Amino acid sequence: MKAAIYRGTEDIVIQDVPMPEAPAGGMLVKVHGCAVCGSDVRTYFFGNSMITPPWIIGHETAGEIIENNSGNGMQVGQRITVGTAIPCGHCRQCYLGHYTMCENMTAHGFEFPGGYAEYMAIEPYAIQQGVLNCIPEHVNSDEACLTEPLACVLNGQEILNVGLGDRVLVIGTGAIGCMHIQVAHARGAAMVLALELDDRRLAVAKEFADHIANPAKEDPKEFVDRWTKDLGGVNVVIVACGVAKAQMLALELASPRGRICNFGGLPKTDPMSTINANLIHYKELSIFGSFSSNPRQNQQALSLIASGAVNVKPLISKSLPLDLLESAILEMKRGESMKIVIHP
């Protein structure tokens, strides 16, 4: 079969590799699509400690069952999403419900091969841990590829406990930010504002947010005050970009007792963030990290796409064949596309 082999930083080749076999108790899946994630871009440029090249990466995958030896009841031909993170369910962190911090974590695209290939073998362990979800008929495979990033968004908002009446500010409206806006509404936020530097993305966010602004053109503090002063300010801020300045801005804009999510990682090469710590102290702010998602959140993410509560269609800029994976990565890097789905 054809597969994209990640051989190291800035080095991906499309190659013919032996077709994987359905493991005893496992499955063989034909990949319909695998969306390019920001972390793929980072891995491409900087490597990833959890990936040893050569390797098939890609972890936002939807496909179709070709062979099923697992006895889990799913039919050949059934379309499914393949979850990324596979927590063990019985380590210290799992027993605390902290599945994303599993001490025995494995993942598709990391320890197990990923989705930038024509076929994927699914191990019985992954099936047992519940990372596969059936795609309803009315959801197309491209949309289904966004299940995993949406699950991460759900993880972030669970940690933040976004709820009825919250005034939420999302900083950065890439695909992730646009999903955050929608999930905040689904959880009952009274108002969702968005800040974004790129006017094309701002135009997309406008569909979802109550009010939007470009912080390069309009003072963010005035923007936030205009819409939320009477409501007590923004009490939730989600930093949906990997930018230290935005993390600092979040502290300034949050109301007293505001909750902030550092949803994006900073560049590995410069992870330092300089913040006014007294804003945390005197306003009793809380800052939460959020990383990855668990199988339950993947299931819920697909349900939200299916019910229409989250509309991911406008976030998919295009689809490209496997051969163009590298240029898709570069395009993502340049911020030209929000989400690109690779069709192997």
Next chain:
Amino acid sequence: MKAAIYRGTEDIVIQDVPMPEAPAGGMLVKVHGCAVCGSDVRTYFFGNSMITPPWIIGHETAGEIIENNSGNGMQVGQRITVGTAIPCGHCRQCYLGHYTMCENMTAHGFEFPGGYAEYMAIEPYAIQQGVLNCIPEHVNSDEACLTEPLACVLNGQEILNVGLGDRVLVIGTGAIGCMHIQVAHARGAAMVLALELDDRRLAVAKEFADHIANPAKEDPKEFVDRWTKDLGGVNVVIVACGVAKAQMLALELASPRGRICNFGGLPKTDPMSTINANLIHYKELSIFGSFSSNPRQNQQALSLIASGAVNVKPLISKSLPLDLLESAILEMKRGESMKIVIHP
């Protein structure tokens, strides 16, 4: 009566001022003691936006009722603690239970005169809002002065939700750190570790903590690992000093999903803290600010002192007469004393 008048930065005079009268519906209290707080030291050197000199400051006060016009049932001669922060109980933040962030906050030593004086008039409003607590007979007035800082500690640990089985690290063992250690035990922490640079204070902390270390002499990471590796690391870190480096250390030492409290403010002149934000993101840490306390926490603090659950005696370095307030502030500044109680 004699009172210490704060006239501006580095300027306090002891003066005779007119004796205050018990307001209609209020009280007159003879001050037994008022402990020097780190924020008094900051106000002395840098001023405080909420204090307009000349003013009687001091807010960790215990005294005795001389006259009571409030009809609240407390007897003349009763010893009481006078709470600092007086939340309104009906603003947006109060109705959310965020009493420390009250939009109409007033406080003794700020809008109302403080405890560095022979007598204090207590307004009916303060009485109504429940900031006075009766001191049990077996608790002396000096100990009772620590009710307010202990209440702040309780506020921090409520926000952190310290509980059964937590492994807690306290960085900085001044009076505040030593109270944090004890409260963590009272809330069921399985282990409490402490780091402190000053060996004299470390010796005091040794009475309370399970294990202690001086980070100048021993690698903090090794220290923490030695005692908690088998238990999953420290999942709670309390930064009980106003030092940016300690805030950064907290991120490094906390286990995945660890909860961190920035309990101390950084110096007004340099409130910037440079942190590795990726530790928050990838370890899904949470950081909580904590500032001040509410009347309920003051009541609970005094109960914990009374029950012996928190022993504040070893934290009181000495008591000094009102005339020596300025030198007490300087002594605190130099870190020579943990807590000094002023006896006006």
Next chain:
Amino acid sequence: MKAAIYRGTEDIVIQDVPMPEAPAGGMLVKVHGCAVCGSDVRTYFFGNSMITPPWIIGHETAGEIIENNSGNGMQVGQRITVGTAIPCGHCRQCYLGHYTMCENMTAHGFEFPGGYAEYMAIEPYAIQQGVLNCIPEHVNSDEACLTEPLACVLNGQEILNVGLGDRVLVIGTGAIGCMHIQVAHARGAAMVLALELDDRRLAVAKEFADHIANPAKEDPKEFVDRWTKDLGGVNVVIVACGVAKAQMLALELASPRGRICNFGGLPKTDPMSTINANLIHYKELSIFGSFSSNPRQNQQALSLIASGAVNVKPLISKSLPLDLLESAILEMKRGESMKIVIHP
């Protein structure tokens, strides 16, 4: 002015009484409407320990400011809702955030006169505690009368912590049940089912719920299974009627770890409920009582009506003049109307 005077059980007269005056620091309000509450019906038939006749009752009130001595900035002519419960904000329960259990609770229609009269005097205390809310222009006064019961619904769902993905069953779809359905959706419930004995009310609920059934005609267990078996059953059940059998049914229908709200009180004359306690124990269910609401919830309720998140119009069966208050109560009692608004 004309007022309805409750003189004791089954005895209300419409009388001319002296016009109240705007208190110093208070307000005079012309009542536009006051909705009849189930508790008015109970008071009419059985009395209420907190009401000493003769008294003006009625507590779901909207009106217009005629005179304002409070300096709170509201204009004469401004339409407002008058909150019922007035918590003190500083007792033990208030400082725990349990405002509905305030130890010094007072309320309009109880300690203060209610809304079944042409005019109401508003005390400065009520204004200070924040129980008045401005009605936006596009919300009519009849709708605004439902602010208070909707606030109670919000209180119930806050206690239940209804959230994203919950499968909620509402038993009883009077005005209260219909608001519960809508609030559950606003908080992100994945599915909301409703059971109701009266087919006319079921027809109203159909507008709001995902699926409905009449338990007299269809087995409730089969109904719930049909729609939620694949989703893990109903994990939230709200008993929105004062019927012991429905409380027992809730225990049977809730999934393991399900959360149940006893939203309705049982008749004073027979408050006993016989339940299979082992369902609670073995399924680790939780049951929550919910009673009344706080000023913050009243403010949020009016916002939800204003934003359209909750549509109360279909719940208002009719409006009647003050003279017909007694017949309105009887009509409510017979279950013929959902909500009747009295126009004094």
Next chain:
Amino acid sequence: MKAAIYRGTEDIVIQDVPMPEAPAGGMLVKVHGCAVCGSDVRTYFFGNSMITPPWIIGHETAGEIIENNSGNGMQVGQRITVGTAIPCGHCRQCYLGHYTMCENMTAHGFEFPGGYAEYMAIEPYAIQQGVLNCIPEHVNSDEACLTEPLACVLNGQEILNVGLGDRVLVIGTGAIGCMHIQVAHARGAAMVLALELDDRRLAVAKEFADHIANPAKEDPKEFVDRWTKDLGGVNVVIVACGVAKAQMLALELASPRGRICNFGGLPKTDPMSTINANLIHYKELSIFGSFSSNPRQNQQALSLIASGAVNVKPLISKSLPLDLLESAILEMKRGESMKIVIHP
């Protein structure tokens, strides 16, 4: 080896059965002790739907490793506790953190053979799921047998969220109630009261509780008021007996917003409990079921025994040889002993 075979209600025989073998990847354990649980008594008299006779029951087990094929690092000769409930870690309930409600639950003494036998084979699955814990040297095996019931107690108090300052009432001071008292203290309760009908058990409880009373001799309401009126009443009530009347009493004694745990199941033959439901509604009480425990709680339970935070020694009435299992069950039934440990 010698084993007790449960053949049906009121029918246990001590028999020689084939020695079990250590499974591939599993272990063979020599049983040191297995404590008799109230549910063993119920199974003896009424059967248990999850147990198909003939079967070796018993699930509060401590023993010693004889053979270890698992590679988990535990040494032959190591003493361990064998957890009862084995959750799967990946079903819907597990992924919500509701491990006690696992949809694929298995357990020692139920699906897997129990501890009333000289030896137990431990399946690799049980080992992987983390149900074995090493017993520290200074803890004897009899004490270690109480790990599992103590874990259940921890589960109950986690669900109740017992914490600093709570006033806790425990109804029933068998072994379970006495552990509840101690755990409430460990979690920071300000006061723990206990009610018990049997004066011998009351004498044991006196060691642990702040105040005790026999409700047959003293009015429970007066008792509770005497000690907690000034503190706001008891805000947590744990019903540590399987008695409907005690469940009703809990509702009466709990303060407004009180939290109640139905820790004991009622007799299968009469599980109905008649309660005044209006107490729940008007006092906004919450009632929580609690059933069984998870592996994390088992680990924590053994730690609490080891640290001395919970002293189980006074709760062990005696130990008896396997031959006397049936008479031990009868003795438990008659309430003559608190805990009996069987030594096979």
